[in-house]
Amino acid sequence: MNRIIFIGTAGGRGSVFRLLRRSGGFLIYLSNTWMHVDPGPGAFVYLHQMNFDLRNLDLVVLSHVHLDHSSDINAVLESSTDGGKLNHVGVFAPKEAFEGKNRVILPFLVERLRVKGYFQEGEPLYYKGVEILPVMKHTHHGADTYALLFNKRILYVSCALYEDRMLAKYPKEVDVMIINTTLYKKTKPIDHLSVDDAKVLIKNLRPKLAILTHFGWEFLTHHDPRKVAREVEEYTGVKTISAEDGMEVLL
Structure with missing residues (x-):
């Protein structure tokens, strides 16, 4: 069954590095493919604690290169390729994740990838029955950041400054919209x-x-995310929940 598993739900420097909650992004299972989105601090350890065999991972996805989204990508890739013995893992990310002064993936691990894809707004990437569409490029504190649509079903709104053009660029009536809501x-x-x-x-x-x-x-x-989710649901009329560390959502 398709699913989303939230490894951790902390965001930004304060909550991540004070460990108010776990970080580490989330897993998506779609079309018989396991994806890890934004493997930030602790992701490698938390996945093992959740008894997830990283050798089952097919694709790692980075919305952007900031540390709270990418710090564990090398440990995740080393484990998922079983130290280079396996060659089935891909990475889709902004180009700066692979090269240049801001790169976050070690060169020897890039060489082990089955596929690598650079995000460009409006140009879909494909791997193992999964389509990932970068629906909009944002500038987020100097990093190229993308909102991502998975198999036309799951919209991930990563960290960004709100702009009205989101309402035109983002798809309507998707099955799930995941929103990085860092601020109250x-x-x-x-x-x-x-x-x-x-x-x-x-x-x-x-x-x-x-x-x-x-x-x-x-x-x-200062706030209870569960109460905030109820506040949002009452305002919008759309079912809204706040993610918890380790929470699983079936699709």
């Missing part, structure tokens, strides 16, 4: 989405299910 309220200029931004996206795009995740320090220390 935006009190200063910062390229992250707030609860108010999430309300606008959900109300206009009307997914069947909205999932809030990637919570920042202020969010987690």
Whole structure:
């Protein structure tokens, strides 16, 4: 059965590096393919604690190269290729993840990949029955960041500054919309989405299910994400839940 498994739900420097919650992104299982999205700090260890055999992983996906999204990618790749013995793993990511001063993947691991794909807005990438469409490119604190659509069913809205053009670029009525809702309220200029931004996206795009995740320090220390999800659902009329560490959603 297709599913999403949230490895960790902390977002941004404060909550991730104070370990208010786990980080590490999430797994998606679609079309008999396992994908790991944004393997941030702790992902490698948490996957083993969850008894997930990383050799079953087919694809690693990075929305952008910031540390809270990418720090464990090398350990994940080394484990999923069984130290280079296996050659079935691919990586889809912004080009800067592979090369240049901001690259996050070690060169010897790039050489072991079965496929590598660079995200470009509007140009889909394919591997093992999975289509990943970068529906929109965002600038997020200097990094190229992409909102990603998986098999036309799951929309992942990664870290970004809200823009009205999201409402035109993003698909409507997807099965699941995962939104990195790092802020409860935006009190200063910062390229992250707030609860108010999430309300606008959900109300206009009307997914069947909205999932809030990637919570920042202020969010987690001053608010209950479950109550916030209810607040969003009451406003939008769309079923909304807040992700928990280790939570599994069946599709």
